[in-house]
């Protein structure tokens with residue numbers, strides 16, 4: 001049984017979340033921004049790292065058979081999705097893998113589609129590599145986001161690649177198989193490579209209306225044009241160990257991807273990341289289930305708190321991830337502030353660091369994102385401070 005209510009003090013550990021300041025003169029913050037959790041990783045992971053650390057040579061590392069076996073077991077058991085060893089390329093992160101995929105499968109000036117509001121490194125991965133960004137905005141209706149499939153189809157006719165975020169950060173959707181089948185149909189028809197970022201696939205809320213569907217499972221044809229990005233990093237709170245698994249079934253695409261990844265950031269695993277990933281997938285499931293229940297409890301506690309104390313902030317349905325998408329449009333309408341000005345106000349006046357929705361694209365204006373993977377006490381304390389600023 002983990003104690004989620006008393007989390008370790010992370011200050012002074014080089015934590016981006018806790019040790020980085022939003023700006024030079026900012027007061028001390030309760031950080032609810034960058035996506036890592038304040039919860040210790042499963043004991044099986046720390047044990048495996050300690051064991052590896054007991055050997056004093058940290059040379060070039062390869063993932064052993066056990067690594068691929070646990071990866072396959074995890075995805076087979078949880079998603080009925082089997083992962084063949086040869087289809088996997090280990091990457092230090094999903095963001096570098098997305099950059100590599102863009103360079104490997106498109107040419108400068110080619111159109112690449114993303115679905116805003118979305119994890120903002122997607123947009124920069126496109127533009128930093130000199131490709132043309134096509135934004136297929138999600139549609140928000142009565143507090144629920146869906147895809148604009150008609151526009152996606154129009155854009156797909158002239159695009160080479162699409163970056164899908166499934167489940168979706170920040171809107172918290174677990175796409176239903178019907179929506180994904182439509183994306184798959186469009187991708188096949190227009191020979192669109194789909195980079196499916198499924199880093200949040202394990203973080204589906206216990207009360208979500210549906211399970212996560214891995215994109216390549218939809219059909220064999222679309223699997224052949226998919227770059228599936230998975231990682232134990234969000235699931236087990238180990239992003240600092242820089243290990244993710246990129247699954248590409250088509251051997252020709254895989255070769256091109258590997259060449260590009262090797263050129264840009266290397267494809268050898270981190271020696272601690274490799275043992276951590278294997279141990280997490282082998283022994284971390286009970287920890288994950290317990291952690292998800294706690295996060296769901298945080299979501300519900302904050303939803304109630306806001307209803308009772310700040311009715312101008314509405315929580316969008318959280319089906320997956322620990323990133324809550326908060327509708328603050330009524331506050332903006334009353335104050336004439338923008339989302340980023342509201343972010344700044346909370347940083348300076350409340351000492352609470354939430355992220356402006358506008359970072360996730362212009363369609364994120366009117367929203368803030370809150371990372372709720374922290375102790376419930378800290379979370380509610382943060383929003384008490386926010387409430388006090390709004391009432392002042």
Ligand SMILES: Cc1ncc(COP(=O)(O)O)c(C=O)c1O
Nearest residue numbers: 035093094095096119169197199
């Ligand atoms: C959708 C998504 N993809 C990728 C990442 C980061 O991946 P990595 O740290 O492996 O580069 C995040 C982190 O928040 C994310 O939300």
